[in-house]
Amino acid sequence: MTIPTEGKLLRIFIGEADRWHGKPLYEAIVVEARKRGLAGATVIKGFMGFGAHSRIHTAKLLELSQDLPIVIEIVDAPDKIEAFMPDLEQMVGDGLITLERAEVLLYRPGRT
Secondary structure, eight states: OOOOSEEEEEEEEEETTOEETTEEHHHHHHHHHHHTTOSOEEEEEOSEEOOTTOOOEESSSGGGTTSOEEEEEEEEOHHHHHHHHHHHHHHOSSSEEEEEEEEOOOOOOOOO
8 A cells, every 4th residue: 555745644632532433443443544544643642631622631530530532543544534534524523633744754654
């Protein structure tokens, strides 16, 4: 699989507790991205953050640590990212989705 030099970086900001059909939303997004043949996805768990409701979520306080921030990053060709957007918009209830240009310098599978 190759990605053109001019790709798109899709970032999805959600909470750890967000769900889609009974499973974690971050997992559902990654599985769907894989089904669609996107180049790859990375899930990053934050240890502190806040969103639209301005509630602080942090791993420091036990009572607030149940919905830590999650960021999913996906880089691929613009057309593949844009084809994924309608389903992604249905999946994400509370959250933020950003899209920006990405210059792809290298993308290759591991060496054998």
